Amino acid sequence: MQITTHSLKRKKEKREKIALLTAYDYPTAMLMDEAGIDAVLVGDSLGNAVMGLDNTLNVTMEVMLHHVKMVRAGLNRAMLIADMPYLSYQVSREEAIRNAGRLVMEGGAQAVKLEGSARLFGDVIQGLVRAGIPVMGHLGLTPQYIHQLGGYKIQGRSDEQARQLQLDAMDLQNAGCFALVLECIPSELAAQISNNLAIPTIGIGAGAGCDGQVLVWYDMVGWGRTKFTKNFKDVRSEMLEAFSTYAEEVRQGTFPSEEHSFE
Ligand code: KIV
Numbered sequence: 001m002q003i004t005t006h007s008l009k010r011k012k013e014k015r016e017k018i019a020l021l022t023a024y025d026y027p028t029a030m031l032m033d034e035a036g037i038d039a040v041l042v043g044d045s046l047g048n049a050v051m052g053l054d055n056t057l058n059v060t061m062e063v064m065l066h067h068v069k070m071v072r073a074g075l076n077r078a079m080l081i082a083d084m085p086y087l088s089y090q091v092s093r094e095e096a097i098r099n100a101g102r103l104v105m106e107g108g109a110q111a112v113k114l115e116g117s118a119r120l121f122g123d124v125i126q127g128l129v130r131a132g133i134p135v136m137g138h139l140g141l142t143p144q145y146i147h148q149l150g151g152y153k154i155q156g157r158s159d160e161q162a163r164q165l166q167l168d169a170m171d172l173q174n175a176g177c178f179a180l181v182l183e184c185i186p187s188e189l190a191a192q193i194s195n196n197l198a199i200p201t202i203g204i205g206a207g208a209g210c211d212g213q214v215l216v217w218y219d220m221v222g223w224g225r226t227k228f229t230k231n232f233k234d235v236r237s238e239m240l241e242a243f244s245t246y247a248e249e250v251r252q253g254t255f256p257s258e259e260h261s262f263e
Pocket of ligand 1: 042043044046183214
């Protein structure tokens with residue numbers, strides 16, 4: 001059965017943890033679906049992870065749509081959530097609805113995610129929900145605000161910041177978000193927020209007290225260099241070895257052999 005916003009809420013009610021990963025293409029999405037991942041996020045992290053950019057600010061709607069369509073093609077059961085890229089929702093509510101609508105209509109996303117508080121985007125979130133588009137919030141380290149935040153730093157360390165994050169989380173729930181990503185905040189704060197909310201929290205660098213976890217998939221198979229990622233399998237090394245062996249065999253003339261050639 002396909003996972004929906006309702007399934008995720010029920011999982012929280014039953015205290016079942018939710019497993020999300022990012023994906024950016026068809027074969028990866030297909031494997032995640034087969035592996036039983038609950039929801040797949042086409043994150044604007046594709047700017048860093050796939051496009052080799054320094055940040056997420058140059059990911060456009062057209063690029064997002066391109067990747068959302070590929071991931072849609074790979075999913076049957078897992079829910080598909082698409083990030084709203086930089087300036088796709090910050091300019092006006094109307095533009096936000098049109099852009100989120102494209103991710104749903106053209107891309108096949110079942111929900112969108114946007115970064116920032118309800119103080120800034122409460123009207124946008126309500127507009128999207130009114131248009132039938134479920135919205136996932138995102139607080140803590142919000143990479144689209146990197147220049148304001150002054151770098152990729154842990155957020156919510158001071159009492160004042162922590163109090164504000166608690167309020168912001170509740171406000172996003174009240175504005176209509178169905179779930180909330182908490183990125184790079186202290187574990188205890190994330191656990192408190194998760195306990196206070198009825199909607200599921202999905203942590204990345206926010207400890208085990210969240211209702212679910214998300215990772216950028218490259219980071220969990222050998223590319224990750226941050227404290228909060230774990231190398232579940234060193235796929236990077238295996239790919240590197242495969243590419244090197246291929247190059248060597250081509251140069252030595254041992255590939256293709258007769259077995260890999262036509263008569
Ligand atoms: O862009 C992204 O991949 C994200 C996740 C890391 C939460 O926002």
